[in-house]
Amino acid sequence: MKCGSGIEARQVDELFINIDPIQAGGRLTADAMKAVVAYGDGYSVCDNCRKPNRLDYISKPPIAEFHKDVAKWLNMDAVRTVPGARRGFQAVAHTYVKKGDPVLLTSLSHYTEFLAVEEAGGVAREIPVGDNKLVTPDAAAEKIEAVKREFGRAPVLAFIDHIDYQYGNMHDVAGIAKVAHQYDIPVAYNGAYTVGILPVDGKAMGVDFVVGSGHKSMAAPAPSGILAATAEREKEVFRTTAIVGDVTNRKFGIKEPEMMGCTLMGATLVGMMASFPHVKERTKHFDRELANHQIVMDALLSIVGTKCLSEYPRKHTMTRINTIESFDKVAEIHKKRGYYLSSALEEHGITGVIPGATKVWKFNTYGTTKKQAEHLASAFVEIAKENGLSVKG
C-alpha cells in the first residue's frame, strides 16, 4: 500500500512487535496520530499566534499551557520545545562554551553532545566509566581535577546522560551534579531515554538543564524534544534577541536566538502535546515496563551462553546483550549466516533487531503489553531450541 508516489505506507508497528532500541518510546499514541492528521499542515499552530508572536505564548491550541505543564512535571522553571534533544544540547553548548573551553562528557555520552561541543568550539573531556559501565561521582571529580591541571580551569559545562544509549545503564546524575556544582559547572541532564519513560525531577537531581527527546521517549513525531532550565539558567539560555538592523532599524521582539525564534510549528509539537497526558501517566507505571522487560530477559538468559552486558538487574527497558556463545554459534553454520536470527524473529512477528546481528545487540521492550512480552520471550526460546541451542529450565 502506498501513501504517496513511491512511498510505502509504514505498518511496522501494526504488523510486528517492534523492539528497536531507539523506536520503542517514540511510538505515537492514538491521540498523537489524530493530532498529526489535524495539524499536519506547515505552520498549522500559527492560526492564532498573537503578539508577542512567539510559539510558547500561543494559547490556541494550548501551547503556552503545555510549556508550563512540562516545566512543572519535570520540576524545572522554564521549558522550550526543540527539534530533537540534540538541538537542546546545541543551545546549551552554544550558550556556555567558547573556543577552546573544556567540556565534561562521559565515555558513554551520545555523539550529538560531542557535536554540540564541537560546533561551539569546545574541547571534549570524557569521564571514564568503570568495568561496570557506570559513570560515578568519584570519577567525575577525578576528571574535573585532571581538566583543571590540563587547562588551568574547570570545565565550563557538563553533559551527563541519565540512561546511556550504549548499555541503557542508569548513572548517578544527582551525585555527579553535586560534584560539578562544587566547581560551578552547569550540568545538562540528557534525558533522551528517561523524559517520558520514567519519573524525572530536575530539581531533586540538582541539574541546571533537562533535555528530553519527543521522538525517542515522549510518543511524539520527529524531530521533537524539550529543553528545560532552572530560573537561574533560563535567563542565559533563553535570552532574547538584541540585534538591530542598521538600515531598517528592525528589532525582533522577544525571539530567542538559541531557539532561532520559534521551534516546532506543526504536527511535531501538537503530536507531543496530544501524547503528553498519556506520557505523564505512563511514567508512573515504569515498574510494569520493567516487569515485562524481565520476562524477556529471563527467556534470553535461559539460553545457554547468552550474557547481559548492561547492569543487572535492569533499571531500564533498553538492554545490550551478548549472544556470541549462543545465537552467533548458529550463525557460523546457518545457511542464512547471521541473518537467520532477524529472519526467524520476523517469522514470529518480531522486528527491530539489526539484521545480521548475532554477537552483541540491543533491544527495547518499552510499551509492550505483558502478552507481547511473553510472545517475545517464547519466540527467543523457540528460535534457540529450533537451532539446537541449550535452554535452561
Added chain:
Amino acid sequence: MSKRAVDMTFQAIYTLTDLRALLRETAPTHEFDANQKAQAERLLENLERQMGSLKQEILK
C-alpha cells in the same frame, strides 16, 4: 458541503486511528481478548454510523 461533513470525515479517521492503535497493541497475532473485541465492535459500529452520516451529508 457542511461543517458536519468535515467533522464526520475527521471523526471517521479518528475512529480508524483508535482501531489502528488496537492493532498495534495486539501485534503480531491480533488476537483480541474480550475487552478488545468489545472495543473493536464499538469502534466499527461508530465507524458505520459516521460513514452513514457522511454519505448523507456529501450526497444530499
